[in-house]
Amino acid sequence: MHDTEELLLPGWTVRIRMLVSARLWKSFVLVFGIPVTLFSVVVALASGAYDGLIVLVGGLALFAFLWAAVGIVIDVTGGFTAGYAVTNRGVHFRLGKGARGAADAATLIGLLSRSPAAIGAGLLASAEQGAFIAWRDVRKVTIDARRRYIQVRAALGSKPVGIHCTEENFARVREVVRERSATPHPA
Numbered sequence: 001m002h003d004t005e006e007l008l009l010p011g012w013t014v015r016i017r018m019l020v021s022a023r024l025w026k027s028f029v030l031v032f033g034i035p036v037t038l039f040s041v042v043v044a045l046a047s048g049a050y051d052g053l054i055v056l057v058g059g060l061a062l063f064a065f066l067w068a069a070v071g072i073v074i075d076v077t078g079g080f081t082a083g084y085a086v087t088n089r090g091v092h093f094r095l096g097k098g099a100r101g102a103a104d105a106a107t108l109i110g111l112l113s114r115s116p117a118a119i120g121a122g123l124l125a126s127a128e129q130g131a132f133i134a135w136r137d138v139r140k141v142t143i144d145a146r147r148r149y150i151q152v153r154a155a156l157g158s159k160p161v162g163i164h165c166t167e168e169n170f171a172r173v174r175e176v177v178r179e180r181s182a183t184p185h186p187a
Contacts, residue, residue, distance in 0.1 A: 004089075005088060005089045007085060007086070007087055008180075009085075009086045009169065009172060009173060009176060011085040012083070012084055012165075012169060013081055013082065013083045013084075013096070014081075014084075014165075014166060015080065016081075016082055016164055017075050018070070018071040018074045018079060018080065019068070019072070020075075022147075023149070023162060028063075032060075032063040033063075036056060036059035036060055036063065037056060039055060039059065040052045040053070040055045043055045066106075066109065070105060080095060080096065082094070082095055082096065082164060083096065084163055084164075086173060086177070089134055089135065090133050090134040090137070090138075090180075091132065091152050091163065092130070092132050093130060093131045093132070093162070094130040095130065107119055131159055132161075133153075133158075133160075134154075135180045135181060137154040138152055138153070138154060138181040139153055139155060139156075141153070141178070143174060143177075145170070145174075148164065148166070148167065149162060149163065149164055150165065150174060150177055151163070152181070
C-alpha cells in the first residue's frame with residue numbers, strides 16, 4: 001500500500017481448499033485443458049486422429065494427476081491462504097505460503113520431468129502471487145453471493161482479482177465494491 005492509501009475495510013485472510021473450489025477447477029481447465037487440446041489437434045493433423053487422441057487423453061490424465069496430487073497435499077495442510085485489503089485506491093490480493101509452495105513444487109516437478117509446460121505453469125503461478133486493481137480501472141464486477149465471492153476485473157485480458165469473503169464481511173465488501181466501481185472515473 002502507498003502512503004496516501006487508506007483501508008476502507010479491515011484486511012482479512014481466508015483459507016481456500018484447492019480440490020473443492022469451482023474457481024480453481026475452471027482455472028485448471030483453462031490453463032491445462034485448452035493447451036493440451038490444441039496440441040492434440042496439431043498432432044492429429046500431422047500424424048493422424050489416433051495419435052492426437054492418445055496425446056489428448058495422456059496429456060489430460062497427466063495434468064489431472066499432477067493437479068490432484070498437488071491439491072491433496074495443499075488441502076491436507078489446510079489449503080491456500082489468501083489475504084485481501086480494500087482501500088480508497090482499489091483492491092489488493094496476496095496469496096500466502098501454501099500457494100508459493102505449490103508454485104515451487106510445480107516448477108520442481110516440471111524440471112524433474114523435463115516438462116516445459118509444467119515449468120511454465122509453476123513459473124506463471126509464482127508470478128501470480130498478488131494483484132492490485134485500482135477503482136478507476138474496474139470494468140466488470142461479478143458477484144456470487146452463495147459462495148461469498150466477488151470478482152473484480154479491469155481491462156479485457158487482465159488478471160482479475162477474486163475476492164473470497166468471510167460470512168461476516170461479505171455484505172460490506174460487496175457494498176464497497178459496488179459503490180467504488182460504480183463511481184464515474186476521471187479520464
